[in-house]
Amino acid sequence: MALAVACSQPGRAWTPADLYEVLVHRPTPAGTWARSLRARKGTDYTVAKLADILGRAREFVARQPLIEQxxxxxxxxxxxxxxxxxxxxxxxxxxxxxxxxxxxxxxxxxxxxxxxxxxxxxxxxxxxxxxxxxxxxxxxxxxxxxxxxxxxxxxxxxxxxxxxxPTFSTATHRRRAFPAHPLTDRDRGAGSVPETRRLHVLMAHDAFHAWAHGTSGARLLAALDETEGVGTAELACATGLHPSTVRRRLVALIDDGLADQNEGLYYLTATAYTYEEKCQLTQAAVSKRTDGYGAKRKLRHAHDRAQYAKWQAFRAERRRADRPRPSLVPEGVIDPESGELVDFRWSGWHLSDPEHPTWFDDTPPRSAFAV
Structure with a gap:
């Protein structure tokens, strides 16, 4: 079915005869099942089966949205x-x-x-x-x-x-309580800034380490705006956090100068963060003593990658080492000077490769090694 879907894409639609030729008439690994099916149930059944698979694949491709560019x-x-x-x-x-x-x-x-x-x-x-x-x-x-x-x-x-x-309906999982925030002066274009785009800028910063403001602090800061105030109930509904968690995280954000409060509504400060320098966020990370944790994580991961590469090289070198390989033909069976067979119990065997001796026929007799 996967091959049939690939052959049914726009611009490369195969016919049933093309699919049958590739899977049955050519010795491809993907056609092993089709060739076995023809041997068991005949040609007519195989042709009908492949045509049915290709037809269902075309219907599946036709239901999917077309992505051309x-x-x-x-x-x-x-x-x-x-x-x-x-x-x-x-x-x-x-x-x-x-x-x-x-x-x-x-x-x-x-x-x-x-x-x-x-x-x-x-x-x-x-x-x-x-x-x-x-x-x-x-x-x-x-x-x-x-x-x-x-x-x-x-x-x-x-x-x-x-x-x-996902397969479930998003209408049953909708939780946004307020519209998307309008763009500020530093944002280009028109429209709205999705919450995930703001979160992408914040989540890897040291100020939102687990020991600092954490993931919940990054999500709350991504939901704030400089001009449109938001209450704690709306933030709790928008982020899925508990109201007490929202209030506690907002107090910490205000203490570090990342958010402001005015008449029960919370705003993003003008100097909270910029896309280039993130100066205010760096100061917040220093105050929470988490500055440099992201760099340490990257150094640790780079060390792990280097150690893994060294282990791979050592493992490959061990495989290439000249180690003694087991020989099935013991010494003394063939005369090393003349090359004649000395032990006639090995009569009828090809001994040119001591590691893989083969019999003249398909299977050796039971008395081949009889004394």
């Missing part, structure tokens, strides 16, 4: 971003999963599609968390249907992933 892929990613922002990411694990998807959305926008390649260590650096946290988050997202593992990474090659829209 990079712009179409960006549009689909924008729809997925809206789905992610409408999902109620509750609790600590929910915030971690939201950061995971936020980092992956940025990678998908750079690659121009839902497929992307990223290692666990690089993902942890983008999320601003430990490697084990990123691993458990990947497992939860796979169960939710947001993520699919296409290829497991090997050696120095990272794993290949694919973002996917």
């Amino acid at each position: 990079r712009t179409d892929a960006i549009v689909e990613l924008t729809r997925l971003r809206d789905t992610i922002e409408d999902h109620p990411w509750r609790g600590r694990t929910g915030g971690t999963d939201q950061k995971n998807l936020t980092a992956r959305l940025r990678l998908c926008e750079l690659s121009g599609g839902f497929d992307h390649t990223v290692s666990v260590r690089h993902l942890a650096e983008l999320m601003g968390c430990a490697k084990s946290t990123a691993v458990t988050s990947n497992q939860r997202l796979i169960e939710l249907g947001y993520l699919k593992l296409i290829r497991v990474g090997k050696k120095t090659e990272a794993s290949r992933w694919q973002l996917a829209a």
Whole structure:
């Protein structure tokens, strides 16, 4: 079915005869099942079966949205971003999963599609968390249907992933209580800034380490705006955090000069952060004593990669080492000077390769080694 879907894409639609020729008449590994089916049930049954598979594949491809260029892929990613922002990411694990998807959305926008390649260590650096946290988050997202593992990474090659829209209806999971924030003067263009785009700038900073403002602080700061005030109830509904957590995190953000309060509404300070320098965030990280934790994480991951590369080289060197290989033909069977057979118990054997002796016929007799 996967091959039939690939052969049914726009511009390369195969006929049933083409699929039958490739899978049955050619000795390809992918056609082993088709050739076995023809041997068991005949040609007519195999032709009808492959035609039915190709027909269902065409129907499946016709139901999918057509992506012809990079712009179409960006549009689909924008729809997925809206789905992610409408999902109620509750609790600590929910915030971690939201950061995971936020980092992956940025990678998908750079690659121009839902497929992307990223290692666990690089993902942890983008999320601003430990490697084990990123691993458990990947497992939860796979169960939710947001993520699919296409290829497991090997050696120095990272794993290949694919973002996917979940099967549940987003209307039942909608939690946004207020419209998207308007753009400020430093933002270009017109429209609105999605919460995940703000979160992408904040989540890996040292000011939002687990020992500082944390993931909840980054999510709250991403939901604030300089001109549009937001109350604690709206923030709790928008982020999925408990109201007491929202109030506690807002007090910490105000103390570090990242947020302001006016008549019960909270605003983003004008000097909270910039996309280039993040000066105020750096001061907040210094006050929380978490400055430099992200750099230490990157150094640790670089050391792990170097150690893994050294281990791979050592393992390959061991395999290439000249170690004694077992020989099935013992010494004394063949005269080393004349090359004649001395032990006639080995009569009828090809002994040119002592490691792989072969019999003249298909199977040796039971009395081949009889004394």
